[in-house]
Every structure is written in structure tokens, then in C-alpha cells.
Amino acid sequence: MEAASKLDVEAIRADFPILQRRIGDKPLAYLDSAATSQKPVQVVEAMRRFTDHSNANISRSVHTLGAEATEAYEGARAKVAAFIGAPSPDEVVFTKNSTESINLMAYAFQNAAFDPAADPRFKLGPGDEVVVTEMEHHANLIPWQQLCLRTGATLKWIGITDDGRLDLESLDEVITERCKVVSFVHVANLLGTVNPTSPITRRAREVGALVGLDASQSVPHLPVDVTELGVDFIAFTGHKMLGPTGIGVLWAKADLLAAMPPFLTGGSMIKTVTMERTTFADAPAKFEAGTPPIAEAVGLAAAVDYLDKLGMANVRAYEKELAGYMLERLETVEGLEIIGPRVPIGRSATVSFTFEGVHPHDVGQILDAEGIAVRVGHHCAKPTCERFGVNATTRASGYLYNTHEEIDRLVEALGQVRKVFG
Amino acid sequence: MNLDELYQEVILDHYKRPRGAGLREPYEGESHQVNPTCGDEITLRVHVEGDKVADVSYDNVGCSISKASASVMYELVNGATVDDALAKLAEFTELMNSKGQSEGDEESLEDAVAFAGVSKYPMRVKCALLGWKAFQDALIRAEASSGRTNA
Numbered sequence: 001m002e003a004a005s006k007l008d009v010e011a012i013r014a015d016f017p018i019l020q021r022r023i024g025d026k027p028l029a030y031l032d033s034a035a036t037s038q039k040p041v042q043v044v045e046a047m048r049r050f051t052d053h054s055n056a057n058i059s060r061s062v063h064t065l066g067a068e069a070t071e072a073y074e075g076a077r078a079k080v081a082a083f084i085g086a087p088s089p090d091e092v093v094f095t096k097n098s099t100e101s102i103n104l105m106a107y108a109f110q111n112a113a114f115d116p117a118a119d120p121r122f123k124l125g126p127g128d129e130v131v132v133t134e135m136e137h138h139a140n141l142i143p144w145q146q147l148c149l150r151t152g153a154t155l156k157w158i159g160i161t162d163d164g165r166l167d168l169e170s171l172d173e174v175i176t177e178r179c180k181v182v183s184f185v186h187v188a189n190l191l192g193t194v195n196p197t198s199p200i201t202r203r204a205r206e207v208g209a210l211v212g213l214d215a216s217q218s219v220p221h222l223p224v225d226v227t228e229l230g231v232d233f234i235a236f237t238g239h240k241m242l243g244p245t246g247i248g249v250l251w252a253k254a255d256l257l258a259a260m261p262p263f264l265t266g267g268s269m270i271k272t273v274t275m276e277r278t279t280f281a282d283a284p285a286k287f288e289a290g291t292p293p294i295a296e297a298v299g300l301a302a303a304v305d306y307l308d309k310l311g312m313a314n315v316r317a318y319e320k321e322l323a324g325y326m327l328e329r330l331e332t333v334e335g336l337e338i339i340g341p342r343v344p345i346g347r348s349a350t351v352s353f354t355f356e357g358v359h360p361h362d363v364g365q366i367l368d369a370e371g372i373a374v375r376v377g378h379h380c381a382k383p384t385c386e387r388f389g390v391n392a393t394t395r396a397s398g399y400l401y402n403t404h405e406e407i408d409r410l411v412e413a414l415g416q417v418r419k420v421f422g
Numbered sequence: 423m424n425l426d427e428l429y430q431e432v433i434l435d436h437y438k439r440p441r442g443a444g445l446r447e448p449y450e451g452e453s454h455q456v457n458p459t460c461g462d463e464i465t466l467r468v469h470v471e472g473d474k475v476a477d478v479s480y481d482n483v484g485c486s487i488s489k490a491s492a493s494v495m496y497e498l499v500n501g502a503t504v505d506d507a508l509a510k511l512a513e514f515t516e517l518m519n520s521k522g523q524s525e526g527d528e529e530s531l532e533d534a535v536a537f538a539g540v541s542k543y544p545m546r547v548k549c550a551l552l553g554w555k556a557f558q559d560a561l562i563r564a565e566a567s568s569g570r571t572n573a
Contacts, residue, residue: 358486359462359484359485359486360460360485361460361462361484361485361486361487361546361549362429362485362486362487365425365428365543365546366425369425376460377459377460377461378460378461382461385461391460391461391462391463391483392460392461392462420425420429420434421434421486
């Protein structure tokens with residue numbers, strides 16, 4: 001059934017030593033990549049080579065190691081920029097994770113409130129509106145919610161249909177002339193919905209609002225080209241795309257970055273400093289205060305190379321087929337209800353479900369005893385849970401290294417759940 | 423991994439037939455506890471008469487471990503003196519923190535010794551303690567509202 005795929009999954013799996021692990025006496029079936037992906041040897045090796053051979057701080061030493069480290073770090077920036085179709089590497093800001101990237105955007109608005117000379121696009125106050133969706137990860141909800149509470153602006157959101165899609169019919173009502181910024185999730189981490197971007201970006205443009213994407217679950221899984229998407233900013237993280245933890249990315253258009261006040265201040269982000277005042281460096285340095293995650297950037301670059309070599313279109317095609325198989329097989333499990341779209345169209349290989357009165361914690365525990373790693377809980381998307389009237393779900397999420405056989409094992413193990421709690 | 427050790431018959435029995443469930447009057451202290459990682463919740467009330475726990479009533483949503491633990495707790499503390507109930511709380515908490523090194527004293531903890539296996543699963547210890555945490559908090563509130571002082 002995987003014959004049509006252009007990915008050689010067995011060869012890919014050989015690059016991930018952790019996939020050979022056994023949990024007790026069962027082989028590991030890792031179905032939790034939406035939480036964090038596993039890392040291929042190429043990524044770990046690149047970081048080790050850098051650390052063993054070239055480690056130094058960047059941008060401040062004339063010695064050979066310093067030059068090599070700076071080159072590696074800036075090379076990683078250029079690689080990431082090319083990967084997402086960014087016009088310039090200077091539009092790529094390295095952060096700690098997606099959460100920090102989104103906070104960096106939100107704090108540009110908040111800090112602008114204290115600056116009379118701030119760019120009017122970032123001026124936010126009572127009467128202004130910020131729009132998100134009801135299917136956000138908390139990372140793309142709470143920064144905007146808190147920004148609104150502090151500035152007096154109003155937070156609005158696009159609702160979810162019963163099928164787990166965005167309610168686009170309400171778009172004109174939700175996004176009005178008062179809207180200053182729309183930030184929405186590209187691929188939803190609980191529902192697995194791949195959101196259509198153009199109706200929302202079009203409407204945002206109509207009303208003159210900035211528009212951005214939480215791309216944490218899209219950049220790792222499908223081709224993302226920021227120029228094609230026509231958005232102003234996107235946020236994503238390294239550890240969900242085969243890279244290390246501790247590094248995230250904010251991409252934003254150059255003219256926006258130039259207009260934005262800095263988020264964190266300190267070392268490496270300045271032009272001149274006196275005891276009284278400071279002039280800031282240009283982007284991206286303006287947003288990278290302190291020693292950045294250098295080895296992590298090297299690891300992320302290796303992850304980008306790995307994905308590039310496979311081809312993101314191939315990754316997407318494989319996962320689309322995998323999503324179809326997951327949905328088809330899970331639908332056969334009696335008492336299981338899928339939360340989110342039930343067809344593999346506009347959908348990722350992340351499938352959340354509830355199971356006939358058995359709490360997700362118990363489902364997860366029994367699956368673990370079978371060597372199957374899934375995520376249970378509210379997945380940092382409590383409003384989504386509430387929308388569907390559930391406290392928690394079990395979530396199986398696939399990636400380029402997962403096989404049909406692992407899905408079969410998941411389905412079989414769910415039978416075990418029934419045996420214990422039946 | 424031995425699942426039978428975690429999901430003992432006695433735990434599944436309490437899960438399927440929880441003892442003392444439902445919220446009742448009268449009560450002097452009420453506590454609402456949540457486990458933010460999984461969204462489990464319990465609302466628990468305590469009715470104290472003299473030095474006795476006259477009633478413990480509760481309403482909860484959660485996994486088998488958290489629901490069974492609340493039910494087992496009800497059996498242990500309902501009708502006991504406040505001091506005995508607090509001693510059981512301390513003993514059960516110690517068992518849960520034993521990382522699988524203790525079997526628990528069946529004389530004293532009765533059905534609750536079935537949770538000894540849970541102490542090996544750090545992610546589930548919080549589930550087992552949620553109801554007990556609510557009981558402790560409700561008791562403090564009951565004492566505060568009645569002005570009773572307790573060591």
C-alpha cells in the first residue's frame with residue numbers, strides 16, 4: 001500500500017536509532033511527533049561535529065573558531081530562509097521556540113504602546129481588535145489574549161464547525177475594519193485540520209490588518225512558502241521538524257521587523273550604548289539578545305537538509321496517505337470517536353479521539369504497555385476541547401517515519417483497552 | 423510493563439462502582455482541584471461533626487486511577503476521626519511517593535494498598551493524589567469556617 005510513496009520509509013527509519021528501542025519487550029511505535037519529533041543521526045552528528053570542532057561564541061571573536069561558529073550560525077539562518085521561501089535570511093529570527101516567536105510579535109504591539117513614535121501598524125488600544133481562532137494551541141492564544149487585556153483591545157476568534165473546520169462563513173463579521181492583526185494556526189495540533197489560508201489573508205488585507213501563522217505543525221509536514229502564502233509573519237519550532245529543542249523561528253517581512261521594537265534586550269542586539277540610551281542593531285540581531293542557540297541552529301540546518309533531500313512535497317504526499325489509513329482503521333474501532341475532520345482532505349496525520357467512556361490517561365497507559373507512544377490530555381488546546389465537549393483526548397500523530405504496521409498495532413492495542421475496561 | 427499491577431481488580435472495581443460519589447449537604451468545607459496536565463477535576467465536600475469526619479461527598483471527572491482513589495479514600499476517612507483521617511492522608515501520600523519501594527500497610531490502608539503499583543508511574547501519582555489533595559484542602563476550609571483549631 002506504500003508502494004506509491006516516494007519515501008523509502010525503511011531507509012528513513014534506519015536514520016533514527018530511537019525507533020529501534022523496545023518498551024519492555026515491545027518494539028516502540030512512536031506516534032507522538034506532534035509533541036516532538038525524533039532526530040535522525042545526521043542532526044545529532046552535525047551538532048556533535050560543531051561542538052567538537054568549531055564551538056565558539058558568534059559575532060565577537062576574530063579567532064578561527066569564532067569565525068567558523070558565526071559562519072555556521074548564519075549559514076543555518078540562510079538555510080532556514082531558503083526552506084520557507086523567505087526573500088532574505090535577514091527576515092529569519094532565531095528564538096527559543098514557537099511560543100517565544102509569537103510572544104516576540106505580541107510584545108512588539110505592547111511595547112509600541114509606550115512609544116509615541118511607534119509605527120501605527122503596531123498601535124493597539126481600546127476599540128482595536130485582534131483575531132485568532134478557536135482551534136489555537138495556547139501558544140497562539142494566550143500571548144494575544146494577554147496583550148488585549150493589557151492594551152484594552154478586543155480579542156475575537158473564528159469558530160469551529162462540527163466537522164473540525166474553521167467557520168469561514170463568519171469571516172466578514174469576525175474580521176472587521178477595527179482589526180489590527182490576525183494570527184491563526186496553519187495546521188491544528190489537536191484536530192489535525194490544515195486550514196485554508198487565502199480566505200483569511202484576503203479578508204485581513206481588505207481591512208488592512210497584519211496577518212500571521214502559527215506554523216508549528218505545518219513547516220515540519222508540508223511545503224511552506226511564505227511568499228506564496230502572502231502572510232506577514234510565521235512562527236515555528238525546530239524540535240517538531242527533526243531538529244533539536246531550544247531553537248525556534250520567527251519569520252517576518254523585513255519592513256515589519258524594521259518597524260518593530262525589540263522584545264528582549266541586552267547583549268548582541270545593539271549599535272551603540274551609553275549609560276542613558278541605546279540604539280539597536282538591525283534585524284535580525286535586534287531580536288536576538290544574548291548568546292543564541294548556536295549548536296541548535298547547526299542541528300536545525302541539518303534537519304532542513306534532511307527534509308530538503310526527501311522533498312517536502314513527498315513528505316506531504318506520504319503523510320496524506322498515512323492520515324487516510326489512520327482515519328480508515330480508527331473508524332473501525334467500536335466506541336471510538338474522532339475529534340476533527342474525518343476525511344483525509346485538508347488534514348494532517350494527527351488524529352485525536354475519545355474512546356467510549358475510558359479516560360485518555362488510561363488509554364495512553366495501556367497503549368504504552370504495548371510500546372505505543374501517544375499523547376493524552378488537552379494538548380494545550382483547552383478551548384478546542386471545550387468546543388467538542390471533552391476534557392481530554394487521545395492523540396496519535398504520524399510523521400515521515402511511521403508505518404502502516406504501527407497504525408495496525410495501535411488499532412489492535414485499542415482492543416486491549418476494551419478488554420481491561422470493558 | 424505489568425499492567426495488572428497498575429490496574430488491579432480492586433482499582434477497576436472502585437472505578438466502575440465508586441463509593442460515596444455525589445455531592446451532599448450539609449458540609450462546612452468544599453474544595454475544587456484540577457490536574458492541569460490532563461484536565462481531571464474533583465469537587466469535594468467535607469462535613470465535620472465534633473472531631474469526626476461525618477461525611478465526604480464528591481463529584482469528579484478523570485481517569486480510572488483518580489476516580490478509584492477518591493472512592494477508596496471515601497471508605498477510609500468517612501466516619502473516622504479527623505486525626506485518624508489526617509494520618510491516613512499522610513500514610514497514603516507516603517505510599518504514593520515510595521517509587522514502588524513500599525507495599526503499604528493493609529491493616530491501615532485497606533483497599534488503598536492496591537495503589538502501591540501506581541507509585542512506580544510518576545505521571546500517575548498526581549492522579550492518585552488528586553482526591554486526597556481536595557480532602558485535605560476541604561478539611562482546612564471546614565476548620566476555618568467552624569473556627570475549630572487543630573494542631
